[in-house]
Amino acid sequence: xxxxxxxxxxxxxxxxxxEQNWQFSGFGSIGVGKVNRENFQFGEADDxxxxxxxxxxxxxxxxxxxxxxxxxxxxxxxxxxxGGNESYTPQVQWLFLSYQASPNLQLRLGRVRSSHYIxxxxxxxxxxxxWARPPIDVYAYLLQPLGNIDGGDLLYTLDLSDELxxxxxxxxxxxxxxxxxxxVDASPTYGTSLTLRxxxxxxxxxxxxEHTNISSESLKEVESYYKDFTALxxxxxxxxxxxxxxxxGTNYQYHAIGGQWDIEQWGVxxxxxxxxxxxxxxxxxxDGWYLSLLYHFExxxxxxxxxxxxxxxxxxxxxLIDEALANYPVPPFTTVLEGTRDSIQxxxxxxxxxxxxxxxxxxxxxxxxFEAQRFxxxxxxxGQGFPLNDERAPPDSATLFTVVMDVVF
Amino acid sequence: MGQLIRSxxxxxxxxxxxxxxxGLCRADIFVVTNQDNPVQQLTTKEVRKVFLGRLHLYPGTExxxxxxxxxxxxxxxxxFYEKIIGISLPKLKRYRAYYLFSGKGKIPSEVTSxxxxxxxxxxxxxxxxxxxxxxxxxxxxxxxxxxxxxxx
Numbered sequence: 001x002x003x004x005x006x007x008x009x010x011x012x013x014x015x016x017x018x019e020q021n022w023q024f025s026g027f028g029s030i031g032v033g034k035v036n037r038e039n040f041q042f043g044e045a046d047d048x049x050x051x052x053x054x055x056x057x058x059x060x061x062x063x064x065x066x067x068x069x070x071x072x073x074x075x076x077x078x079x080x081x082x083g084g085n086e087s088y089t090p091q092v093q094w095l096f097l098s099y100q101a102s103p104n105l106q107l108r109l110g111r112v113r114s115s116h117y118i119x120x121x122x123x124x125x126x127x128x129x130x131w132a133r134p135p136i137d138v139y140a141y142l143l144q145p146l147g148n149i150d151g152g153d154l155l156y157t158l159d160l161s162d163e164l165x166x167x168x169x170x171x172x173x174x175x176x177x178x179x180x181x182x183x184v185d186a187s188p189t190y191g192t193s194l195t196l197r198x199x200x201x202x203x204x205x206x207x208x209x210e211h212t213n214i215s216s217e218s219l220k221e222v223e224s225y226y227k228d229f230t231a232l233x234x235x236x237x238x239x240x241x242x243x244x245x246x247x248x249g250t251n252y253q254y255h256a257i258g259g260q261w262d263i264e265q266w267g268v269x270x271x272x273x274x275x276x277x278x279x280x281x282x283x284x285x286x287d288g289w290y291l292s293l294l295y296h297f298e299x300x301x302x303x304x305x306x307x308x309x310x311x312x313x314x315x316x317x318x319x320l321i322d323e324a325l326a327n328y329p330v331p332p333f334t335t336v337l338e339g340t341r342d343s344i345q346x347x348x349x350x351x352x353x354x355x356x357x358x359x360x361x362x363x364x365x366x367x368x369x370f371e372a373q374r375f376x377x378x379x380x381x382x383g384q385g386f387p388l389n390d391e392r393a394p395p396d397s398a399t400l401f402t403v404v405m406d407v408v409f
Numbered sequence: 410m411g412q413l414i415r416s417x418x419x420x421x422x423x424x425x426x427x428x429x430x431x432g433l434c435r436a437d438i439f440v441v442t443n444q445d446n447p448v449q450q451l452t453t454k455e456v457r458k459v460f461l462g463r464l465h466l467y468p469g470t471e472x473x474x475x476x477x478x479x480x481x482x483x484x485x486x487x488x489f490y491e492k493i494i495g496i497s498l499p500k501l502k503r504y505r506a507y508y509l510f511s512g513k514g515k516i517p518s519e520v521t522s523x524x525x526x527x528x529x530x531x532x533x534x535x536x537x538x539x540x541x542x543x544x545x546x547x548x549x550x551x552x553x554x555x556x557x558x559x560x561x
Contacts, residue, residue: 021475023515027506062515067473067535068466072512094512100473103466112512121511128506157463162454165463199457199495262500296499361499364481408506 022063029056029126031404039389042400043080043141044087046388052079052087054132054404056124060094068100076124082144082179093124093148104159109152115169115193116206117271118258120147126406130267130303130359132371133402135290137307137353138256138271141384142286145177149189167195175210181218186210191254201261208254214247214282219343225336229328237324241340244317247282267294279316284347286311292355299362305355305373309384313347351383352376357402365409371402438489438539439548440555441527445534446472451554457494459537461504462514467535476517477529477538485523485541493539493557527551 031054033045044052058076065071074094081087096110113121117138122128133139151173158166174187191208226242229235258271270291277283290307321341325334357371376397377383387394440456442448448467451459458464459474467474479486490501509516520526526538530551537554540547 023518025509027510058510060510064473068471070514074510074512096512098512100465103464103468106465108512119507121513122507125506125510128503128510130503159454296497298499301499361502365502408510 022061024059024061025409026057026059027125027127027406027408028058029054029124029404029406031055031126031132031402033400033402033404035385036399036401037385037395039387039392040382040395040398041386041388042384042398043082043136045400045402052081054126054402055079056126058093058124065097070098070100072096072098078124082141096152104157106155107152108155111148111150112153112171112173114147114149114175114208115153115171116143116208116254116256116273118202118204118260118269123147125408126369126404127365127367127408130269130294130301130369131292131305131355131357132369132404135271135292135305135307135353135355136384137288137309137351138273138290140286140288140309140311142179142311142347142349145179146175146184146186147177149173149175151189163198165197167193167197169193169195182214182216185213186252187213200263202259204256204258206254206256210252210254212247212250212252214250216246219245222336222340222343225332229333229336233328235324235327237320237327241317241320241324241337244282244314244320245340250278250282252277252284265296267296268292269294282314283316284311284313285315299360301359301361303355303357303359305353305357307355308352309349311347311349314344317344348379348381349383350378350381352378353383366405366407368403368405371404373400373402375399436542436559438485438493438541438557438559439543439553440537440539441530441543441551442537442554443530443534444550444552446537446552448554449552453493453555453557456555460490460494460517460539461496462508462516465514472535475533475536477526477536478517478519479523479526479539480519480521485539488541488559489539492559 032049032051033053034049035042035045035047038047040046044050056076056078058074060074062072063070072094075090076093077088077090079087092111093113094111096108096112099107101107119129119134123134123139149171151171153169153171156168160166170192172188172190175189177184189208189210191206193204193206195202195204223242223245226238229238253276254273256271256273261268272289274287275284277285288309290305292303292305294301294303318341321337325337353373353375355371355373357369359367359369361367375383382394385398440451447470455464455468459476464474466472487498490496490498505516520529523540526540527547530536530538
């Protein structure tokens with residue numbers, strides 16, 4: 001991929017002075033957020049008003065190298081640090097060459113945003129959507145570090161009638177990212193998205209297959225314990241548990257459907273995703289949905305969102321751990337088994353939420369949003385929130401308040 | 410009898426004036442390009458796609474349209490997008506942010522006056538802009554790709 005990026009930069013460098021047709025643009029959001037629970041965190045938001053959760057800045061440069069060949073790059077910096085990055089570390093989100101082969105066919109090569117959902121491409125651009133942030137029950141924190149694909153795609157638009165178009169995207173490449181201390185390398189990743197659109201509505205389906213390697217330094221150490229236990233006892237249950245802590249070349253399927261409909265002043269946006277994992281081994285079963293209703297006054301857009309999220313890691317491994325604990329109820333077995341169970345259960349998340357908010361477009365290219373999102377946590381989990389103090393009983397609900405101002409320039 | 414004739418004549422004059430004004434005062438929007446552009450005309454759908462950034466090459470050519478917008482604060486900007494393109498301005502703003510930053514292409518550059526649109530079209534072969542009731546001299550300098558009457 002470094003070779004590809006070098007080639008892109010060299011291509012641009014050799015052409016950048018031959019054309020004047022460049023467009024520089026940018027976006028930014030400054031937001032404050034607060035959770036109404038002590039010792040509890042959503043993203044970067046806790047019980048103190050804090051800027052990091054929804055504050056972002058991005059710049060974009062686009063230009064034509066020839067009439068059919070163009071270059072695009074976008075770099076953004078976000079206070080929300082997911083994966084292995086620090087807050088506000090600049091990230092290259094887009095870096096690609098685009099070739100317009102015909103009026104309806106475009107090829108892009110380089111780094112592109114993944115196309116899982118309607119707002120995947122502009123997740124950082126608050127001005128482009130009505131809410132403070134895309135609903136996290138679909139745009140889940142857990143999967144956000146896997147938002148870029150290094151590779152390429154093909155975009156084809158089919159004119160079906162005067163009012164109707166079908167956008168077809170085929171893509172392939174590789175995805176790398178970190179989720180907590182877990183490294184994910186999905187190579188190859190490939191899939192498609194289909195969007196049927198008219199001026200006032202769209203329907204969308206996307207399908208990704210990710211051939212995934214998952215590993216973690218801390219889990220590797222735990223895996224070595226299970227190898228020792230297997231050697232010591234000869235019991236295959238330890239091998240089964242140990243092998244579920246990493247994945248090598250496992251295929252995960254990501255599906256998403258979505259729709260958007262504007263009628264007069266009303267708007268409806270809804271999306272649902274689900275991940276299909278293998279029945280055994282390292283498996284992350286996840287699904288989520290949201291339904292949002294909006295009403296556009298001239299400058300005010302009140303909105304509401306209903307949403308749900310459910311994530312289960314290695315559900316077939318937990319019964320094995322319980323069985324092993326029953327059969328080997330002594331240290332060091334119990335120490336390792338209980339630690340593994342806690343680690344797996346920390347990924348368990350089940351939540352339902354209701355969001356109410358209002359967007360006010362008070363200046364050209366600038367808006368402010370006020371939002372409150374109420375979460376109910378189910379199945380003994382804390383949803384996508386994290387208790388900061390393990391000694392206290394985790395809350396069964398929480399509310400996240402946000403005020404954010406978005407601008408594009 | 411004389412009063413009846415005067416009254417009828419007055420009604421006739423008013424009627425003719427209204428008809429004449431309907432012809433002369435009618436507001437039309439012209440979508441124009443450089444005379445060297447080989448494209449001869451565009452359909453409503455093609456005009457819509459150009460200004461929403463979804464027409465990447467002129468039909469039958471290998472040339473990219475360079476779209477020029479009137480000032481966002483002008484009445485013509487609002488009229489053009491609401492009546493011709495069929496999109497409200499708040500929705501257009503969100504669409505533009507979505508389109509621009511999702512790597513799909515560029516958005517029209519904005520100029521501050523009708524004359525600035527004409528100047529941009531005269532400078533660039535593949536520039537395309539929209540004008541309201543341009544004068545005869547202007548129409549002789551540019552090529553009209555699309556024309557639509559407006560109901561003010």
